[in-house]
Amino acid sequence: MENKTTIHDIARAMKIDASTVSRALNNSPRVSRKTKDRILAKANELGYQRNELASNLRKSVTNTIGVIVPRISRHFFSSVISGIEEAAYIGGYNVIICQSMEQLERERKIIANLLANRVAGVLLSVSMETVEFDHLLNMKNNGTPFLFFDRHCEIEGVSSVLIDDFQAGFDATEHLILNGCNNIGHFSGPQELAIYRNRTAGYKKALEKHRIPYRQEMVLHSRLMEEDGEVGARTLLSLPYKVDGLFSANDVAAIGAMKYFKKEGVKVPEHVSIVGFSNEPVSGIIDPL
Amino acid sequence: MENKTTIHDIARAMKIDASTVSRALNNSPRVSRKTKDRILAKANELGYQRNELASNLRKSVTNTIGVIVPRISRHFFSSVISGIEEAAYIGGYNVIICQSMEQLERERKIIANLLANRVAGVLLSVSMETVEFDHLLNMKNNGTPFLFFDRHCEIEGVSSVLIDDFQAGFDATEHLILNGCNNIGHFSGPQELAIYRNRTAGYKKALEKHRIPYRQEMVLHSRLMEEDGEVGARTLLSLPYKVDGLFSANDVAAIGAMKYFKKEGVKVPEHVSIVGFSNEPVSGIIDPL
DNA sequence: CATCAAAATACAATCGATTGTATTTAGGAA
């Protein structure tokens, strides 16, 4: 059972040519119904399974789409991936999911590998470390179609699927303000990434609109992991202002902060109101905290 | 830039043979240091990138491992995947992550595709629908190495990496009992799957040990989605017993139940104690509910 | 029955890299 059967095996067994077998298996009109049926039966009998490597090599295309996200464990990304898989499935494509783990080096390796495997295209959301674009430009020169979603880079001629982070940041912050917050902290990510820059800009704009002073020290940059949220919460509490609001650029850090606040006896939302970003499923259950 | 450069392009440009180029790029001792360097330089210059399809076809192996899980959004699975990727990376393997979405049909398609792409091996956790094994037996006959983790099937000669679900179910239930619960409900999954069967068996055993009557109607089978948890909670509340404990075979359903209880004014853990299974990150933050 | 177009099938090259074998080259010993 070890050796996979090929179209040549089928051809030999039936004393016909491999090209006919190939055409039959691809349902080409150049093969008669009768021999098609015979070939299909034989293929079944021998447990034939097309070697996609060979097929793709010859056709010099693949029906595989690469998807690169920072981490699949983030609800936002896993839900996007499900959507991608659904659409790909309908279009007859396969999806390869890859995690950069927020590391530029991994992102580079992953892209090199996808290109080497001649994927049909790539969908990606860059890592927090992606401040150099060599690997992306390389992919572009290479002729591999790709686009960004959520987290993007400004590269001429490459499209992005984005939300309006500025507006979202503005809305989130204004929401806090309208709920009576005056000292609003903000957790943001690397400013090299547009999404975080924009969310922060929205935050500033909202403060500005409502004539609330912008305080540098209330804006904390990190990688927005849960621990970063805890550290951020501690930092905010240590400031001379009575923090009463927090806009976190992602939910995970917001949760970290929430845990820390709780530990310190700071009540949410009585003492501090929090708005997170990402719509992690936890957020649905967390409000009674 | 469109057309990818091949070893033949390099060979032609340097007026040498493609086999030498191949050997140079693979650092074979059969090529002199000097020409190796020249070839490497040229390859770089032309932006050469090995065509893995061709390479794998010729070598008739790939360095890709397929991983199939029900859903990547489950924390348990995404954390396992991270571990797998780590180990694979060290071993020089690539990982293809696939989601069966708990559907047998998808699992079949995924496996067929992985086999067609001649993956080196497969790691899988079966879907809740996997009660037929044809596709798995096929993979076995095919000679592709694979093993199960977490959710497995009894197939002669195929290994599994498992936890002791029986013991875990027993411990969880006993924990509730020792905390004073007497009417303990249980959410379980499809009994065709060993993990659920074993967790349920552990639950029964714990009841038995503590001489608590086992009541069929308090054991609810479902697919353990959040909605199933809600429905289950409703069902439990409708029973003539005062439910004071719940052992859910996964966290997601436990959370659904929790939400429903909350909506109905049933306090957790004052009125009902809950033990979930999976260690979803939410569980870390949910206790104050 | 002969003819011819259409249908069915066979032949052969190809995709890009690898690898066993053959040939050439280089450098040292005689």
Added chain:
DNA sequence: TTCCTAAATACAATCGATTGTATTTTGATG
């Protein structure tokens, strides 16, 4: 300088499927 071996490189087949072209078969028509 000649010879010989080891090192370096070239040749050619191969992996499995696809596809353009050539050949054969079929069967309809006059």
